[in-house]
Amino acid sequence: MPVYSVNRRRAIILLVLSSVLLLTLDLRGNPVIDRMRSVFSRVLTPFETAGEVIATPIRNAWHGATDYQSLARENEKLRDELARGRGDQLAARAIYGDYQELLTLNGLTAKYPTTTARVVGGAPGNFRQTVEIDRGSSDGILVGMPVVNFAGLVGKVTKVYDNRSVVLLVTDSDYTIECKVSGVDAAPVDSSSTPLNSTPSGINRADLSTTTTQPLATTTPTTAVGRSSGNANANPGATTTTGVAGTGSGTTSSSTAPALVERETGGCQGRGPGRLSAMHYITENPVFGTINVGAVISTTGGSKSLAPPDIIIGEVINKIERSGSAGPILEIKLGADLNHLNLVQIVRYRPPPEVPSG
């Protein structure tokens, strides 16, 4: 039997052409295909219910056999984290109150209504990072709405059916969102020759009393205002003045303790399963301070962003320096544990890029 018979060639050509045609139709957005998906999802529901009945004991047995040790370790670790978290929570509650007060004073609000949903299915394949939730268009869910949980950003809604939706996770390589780094250590100041009571270094004083993307460390003894969302290791705003030996009388060195500020914006992109998300397009300037491990990454918001501002994405756990003008790449440990999602919240915010034109 020849490998390339006419029938065989015809079969493979038809297969490829049909697939390409379907792909083209679907990618261009076809209501018939969307309707077919909706109908198929209804047909599949009883099979999935039966599959769930069969799958649950299998899944439990599998996880019991493979995850017991790691679960025990994780349990211990979580107890520790919980104890620490209680303290942090109290501090955060106080800070959040201040934040809300400031927003109210400025006539702003960061509140969007949310809808809680349960994750009912994971990605069936190995190359897409999606989950399915049990809320759909009948609950007012729209394509593009960001999805979060209590730990941070989870993803965005990419497909909506009557009673379910598909969420593209932030780890998928198709997902990119504008984000900012908070908790940047301001540049250490080397001002051995700075005279006492020198003039301010060009920074608008108004900026010193508000949250800005400007560096707040100055060579003069002044109070810098740090963002509350930053790393708590430093003491924002603390100013020290120390004398420097051998530089002559009347000369002091004045340095500001590392202030935690918002500094850089860039794009946060998923890199697939098992790989850390990364933040690109950062133009780090040492004058403005350095981005350190532990800095918090959150969404920027704005007219082109996929999510409202100040949703936590994660923290920097690695910084990859690159040569030339290419800025560093920040590897991000996500706040949300995407492997164990159960309940999520869909933020009823329609990002401007997702609103259909016309």
Place this chain on the structure above:
Amino acid sequence: MLPVGLMFIALQRTAFGDIRPWGVSFQIVLALCAASGVPGGAERGAWMGFVMGLMFDLGSAAPLGQHALAYGLAGFTAGLVNVVAVDPHWWLSMIFVALGGGVGEFAIPVIQTFVSNGGWQGQRLGRTVAVIAISCGLLAPLLIPLSRWCLAIRKKTWKVPAQ
């Protein structure tokens, strides 16, 4: 074939989406498509894969046609076993089902590269394809009889011609 396909897709989405040895989700629908190529031949394997892949695409968020093409290629590749042997040994069938599974899984990120920004997963792709190919090969002895039943194909029997 359709109810069996629906059940396999449901199992894929419920049980096998969560069980991930070595970080890889077993693809039983792909394994069934590849296994159907052995009794059915390359053409029937391709069409079986195409139909099952279409159902898989309809049930997931993947672009319609992506898995149809990949699973069709898997069935076609596994079906080529009939080119090398008229009545292939069980181990030869396993090898070809493994090959089909590997080709099908490899095709998914390739197609994804054309239809979206993502696709290639670097070193992970090699491990994924290897695990899927081996799992498809191991499942072949179970899935070949099932696909033969689905496609209503009788097992080949040989008779000594009468003198």
